[in-house]
Ligand SMILES: Cc1cc2nc3c(=O)[nH]c(=O)nc-3n(C[C@H](O)[C@H](O)[C@H](O)COP(=O)(O)O)c2cc1C
């Protein structure tokens with residue numbers, strides 16, 4: 001295994017009551033992986049017993065009724081994805097996407113290390129629902145790899161062969177078409193869709209790519225039913241979700257929260273610095289919230305939409321006092337531009353231009369308002385035009401920076417800056433590895 | 436007949452700009468010379484020219500089909516020189 005070391009300072013599970021029922025983080029003490037015996041004792045036997053009794057179409061129906069949406073960032077309804085692949089008959093392929101290429105994320109890592117059997121259950125359910133020939137599981141780190149290897153060896157009767165894959169270590173490598181090319185032995189680069197991967201994915205077969213957290217929920221839905229699943233969360237966005245919280249909090253780590261929870265409750269559980277500058281919601285494709293926006297905001301797509309934000313893959317970072325939002329955003333956009341695959345015009349030319357203009361916005365030479373106008377124009381030009389959503393993600397962060405840090409932009413226009421230090425937002429020196 | 440839409444595969448396009456010269460009604464350019472394509476259905480009167488433009492692309496990056504594309508914004512696009 002040669003995965004470049006990832007920063008795991010956030011990879012602590014923080015089970016907490018008061019944030020919602022703990023479903024993925026429930027069970028024995030969260031120090032090491034839950035064993036097969038513990039898993040079966042806690043959840044009433046192996047998933048295969050359950051799967052023998054339920055026909056595949058009923059499984060898909062249950063997932064659709066549960067309202068489960070993808071937890072990898074896009075929020076697509078999981079049942080609809082299964083159904084779309086199932087329309088081609090049986091023989092589709094399932095990919096558990098644990099690439100977790102977002103540097104500030106650690107929830108897939110935590111899940112695979114501590115609760116590997118929940119994810120493997122979900123992989124079996126999806127495979128069974130699709131009549132799949134095989135399944136892949138992409139692991140984010142050596143520790144996750146070891147945990148899943150051990151878990152696979154413990155499982156008695158398996159329906160489908162599961163092949164474990166070392167994850168890509170470039171940011172866009174976690175995108176679904178890139179993951180498929182990576183598994184095929186190619187470079188971890190996205191391709192243009194259509195054809196959609198549910199129609200033509202791995203080696204041309206219909207393929208369902210699902211985030212590993214989505215799979216863990218799916219496994220529990222097959223055991224406990226859609227009504228159980230939907231009893232928590234909001235009507236449109238049921239269930240719990242994992243949040244990776246880092247930055248200016250006393251207890252950084254991975255929290256499980258009911259969707260729709262007040263943001264202040266989550267932050268309260270983590271011990272936030274009261275003088276924090278802003279909260280980044282939704283990771284590096286996400287949005288900044290300033291302190292006055294946080295009270296009353298709820299953690300769901302609908303709850304954050306009025307603030308032009310979205311939970312994404314549940315990545316949050318609280319910017320510590322003394323940081324300049326413009327400098328931090330410039331560093332992230334610059335990193336995103338470097339991480340772009342440059343296969344597309346908007347990525348090859350647009351993102352470096354955004355990064356350069358962000359540099360002027362964050363500088364002290366009084367160029368902030370001119371840079372702001374260019375950033376707006378280029379954001380409008382770039383949006384929607386990459387083969388994958390990478391450029392759109394960068395555009396989202398740029399727009400949010402302009403909207404959230406108006407005070408700081410004014411200060412910079414006059415040659416000032418309120419920053420006294422750099423934050424510890426992780427920006428690893430990843431490069432696309434040759435396949 | 437159902438509506439037709441024009442798409443570009445951005446991984447194939449290298450910014451030849453020919454499309455924007457041949458079909459300025461539907462194709463503008465971004466500040467780096469790459470096409471921004473109208474997300475609206477191709478008007479009937481432009482269908483023939485749209486087909487011709489597709490075959491004229493040296494990178495074979497253009498496609499015509501019946502599914503609407505993503506909503507790209509053309510309001511800041513510039514016309515081909
Ligand atoms: C640039 C980029 C990077 C992505 N990285 C990941 C990732 O690391 N893990 C992941 O599960 N999804 C990632 N996604 C989303 C996947 O393309 C895909 O939507 C997801 O794996 C589907 O699973 P879900 O429906 O269960 O969320 C990424 C998307 C983009 C555009």
Ligand code: SF4
Pocket residue numbers: 172189190191340341342343344347348385386387388389390391445446
């Ligand atoms: S937008 Fe960038 S990352 Fe996405 S496919 Fe195109 S070149 Fe690759």
